[in-house]
Amino acid sequence: xxxxxxxxxxxxxxxxxxxxxxxxxxxxxxxxxxxxxxxxxxxxxxxxxxxxxxxxxxxxxxxxxxxxxxxxxxxxxxxxxxxxxxxxxxxxxxxxxxxxxxxxxxxxxxxxxxxxxxxxxxxxxxxxxxxxxxxxxxxxxxxxxxxxxxxxxxxxxxxxxxxxxxxxxxxxxxxxxxxxxxxxxxxxxxxxxxxxxxxxxxxxxxxxxxxxxxxxxxxxxxxx
Amino acid sequence: xxxxxxxxxxxxxxxxxxxxxxxxxxxxxxxxxxxxxxxxxxxxxxxxxxxxxxxxxxxxxxxxxxxxxxxxxxxxxxxxxxxxxxxxxxxxxxxxxxxxxxxxxxxxxxxxxxxxxxxxxxxxxxxxxxxxxxxxxxxxxxxxxxxxxxxxxxxxxxxxxxxxxxxxxxxxxxxxxxxxxxxxxxxxxxxxxxxxxxxxxxxxxxxxxxxxxxxxxxxxxxxxxxxxxxxxxxxxxxxxxxxxxxxxxxxxxxxxxxxxxxxxxxxxxxxxxxxxxxxxxxxxxxxxxxxxxxxxxxxxxxxxxxxxxxxxxxxxxxxxxxxxxxxxxxxxxxxxxxxxxxxxxxxxxxxxxxxxxxxxxxxxxxxxxxxxxxxxxxxxxxxxxxxxxxxxxxxxxxxxxxxxxxxxxxxxxxxxxxx
Numbered sequence: 001x002x003x004x005x006x007x008x009x010x011x012x013x014x015x016x017x018x019x020x021x022x023x024x025x026x027x028x029x030x031x032x033x034x035x036x037x038x039x040x041x042x043x044x045x046x047x048x049x050x051x052x053x054x055x056x057x058x059x060x061x062x063x064x065x066x067x068x069x070x071x072x073x074x075x076x077x078x079x080x081x082x083x084x085x086x087x088x089x090x091x092x093x094x095x096x097x098x099x100x101x102x103x104x105x106x107x108x109x110x111x112x113x114x115x116x117x118x119x120x121x122x123x124x125x126x127x128x129x130x131x132x133x134x135x136x137x138x139x140x141x142x143x144x145x146x147x148x149x150x151x152x153x154x155x156x157x158x159x160x161x162x163x164x165x166x167x168x169x170x171x172x173x174x175x176x177x178x179x180x181x182x183x184x185x186x187x188x189x190x191x192x193x194x195x196x197x198x199x200x201x202x203x204x205x206x207x208x209x210x211x212x213x214x215x216x217x218x219x220x221x222x223x224x
Numbered sequence: 225x226x227x228x229x230x231x232x233x234x235x236x237x238x239x240x241x242x243x244x245x246x247x248x249x250x251x252x253x254x255x256x257x258x259x260x261x262x263x264x265x266x267x268x269x270x271x272x273x274x275x276x277x278x279x280x281x282x283x284x285x286x287x288x289x290x291x292x293x294x295x296x297x298x299x300x301x302x303x304x305x306x307x308x309x310x311x312x313x314x315x316x317x318x319x320x321x322x323x324x325x326x327x328x329x330x331x332x333x334x335x336x337x338x339x340x341x342x343x344x345x346x347x348x349x350x351x352x353x354x355x356x357x358x359x360x361x362x363x364x365x366x367x368x369x370x371x372x373x374x375x376x377x378x379x380x381x382x383x384x385x386x387x388x389x390x391x392x393x394x395x396x397x398x399x400x401x402x403x404x405x406x407x408x409x410x411x412x413x414x415x416x417x418x419x420x421x422x423x424x425x426x427x428x429x430x431x432x433x434x435x436x437x438x439x440x441x442x443x444x445x446x447x448x449x450x451x452x453x454x455x456x457x458x459x460x461x462x463x464x465x466x467x468x469x470x471x472x473x474x475x476x477x478x479x480x481x482x483x484x485x486x487x488x489x490x491x492x493x494x495x496x497x498x499x500x501x502x503x504x505x506x507x508x509x510x511x512x513x514x515x516x517x518x519x520x521x522x523x524x525x526x527x528x529x530x531x532x533x534x535x536x537x538x539x540x541x542x543x544x545x546x547x548x549x550x551x552x553x554x555x556x557x558x559x560x561x562x563x564x565x566x567x568x569x570x571x572x573x574x575x576x577x578x579x580x581x582x583x584x585x586x587x588x589x590x591x592x593x594x595x596x597x598x599x600x601x602x603x604x605x606x607x608x609x610x611x612x613x614x615x616x617x618x619x620x621x622x623x624x625x626x627x628x629x630x631x632x633x634x635x636x637x638x639x640x641x642x643x
Binding site: 003004005006007008009010011012013070071073074075076077141142144145146147148149150151152 | 255
């Protein structure tokens, strides 16, 4: 029936935020996960792995919901493709978190105490970048409420810049860690060493994808 | 013929006309009030009360011009001067056809515009019963053109309103304070526009003739009066210092929620002024022919009681079935906020009331859709479903010919029965 209600479609912005909240849920336990791993508390490791997998699954279902509610002829104040790409980028963060916990739950590797501390420091930095990215989706809500006012957009762009800066710091930590691992890799099982390089890359990806989420957002809010 | 069956015709005309206006109140008003209820600015009960008062006022004060168009400007009856009963059968058929289509389509959930139905029905019987030349095709052309143009006008006004709200209120350093400051201006606009359009040479049927200057002054006074009331109510809304932007936006929406009471009233007024004619236009034609004993006096005035009856019919439909339809529509609109709703509603109301004053029958729902899209273009709304535009096209393709065909069918029926 053509009534006035039929022109309104389900807005994707709240689900976008809910999705990011789920993604963060999958990232939050990671530092505790590594601590448990290094303390060889493997039941805790197992438990956290399940937590992360569950959060990633829930994020996936929100993502599919959003996709299902965005037919081609929907009209939004932002570009549909940009939004779907930002959603995908957010989702990749949760995927990476899942990859990390699954890998390390199988290969329960260890490191020297110092290196372990550095890794946890790096994990926390990466998590921070992710939390900053979540702050972006929250601020984006204000941008929408203001009707894409220049004021709010300017604030958001500054916040996006901060995410970039934080990611660079995470990058530097990753480089330092890789260097340190290289210095001691002969003292380790060589297969383990290779997988540690992989883990460092994955931890770095959490920060990297968070930054890219910000970039997608930047594209979205620019004039349509 | 006329003398014999005069009372039958009048009875039929009144019953059918009232049924049409009842249908308009039951179904169509919900679209006019939908944005107010959907944005949470007013409850369904409040919407019914506002609609009852202002639909009636709009119909009574400003409904005469469109009614005149439907009565007199669409058909030129000179070819059948000797057989006025043809016009009576025709208008009766048009009424039945439109009423029937309204009922069927509402039941089935199909798109229906009461305006399109009645115009299609009238043109239908006129072509068959009088002759193709009897239809005032240039007038029909104007009307059809307005059906395309009016949603665009509504959209443009809504776009500009939304933009102004962004520029003066939402996108500033102190949005909440600016909202308090500028809200009265917007309410002034509501009062000023509606009363100016209504008063400007518009109250002849009440024997009130105002000069241009008088209309203008009165409109300004009325606008200011409303603005002052709005200012008093809005001043009660306050905020603590240092509130976040998000909280400021919440309070701003509360302010616009109050403003929507005014825009909703304007919308109800506008809708009543345009759509009442769909019910009482044909009715008035029949009544005037019968009461004049068969003369189709082109100059006859619209009897006041017909306008009153039309308004009453709308209110009746509104309070019996309209409640549920408004509730349904209001529930379906989940993500509209008052700043956007106000822009769309005021734009739609202004467009409809201007069309009413110029005597052009338009579809309120289509204009409202156009207005919402205007707000969307100003980046004010999260997501709009453009398939509705296709649905609107469909309603043209279906409603106009269906109305015409049904009307022709009933016309032959009446001619057969009363011959």
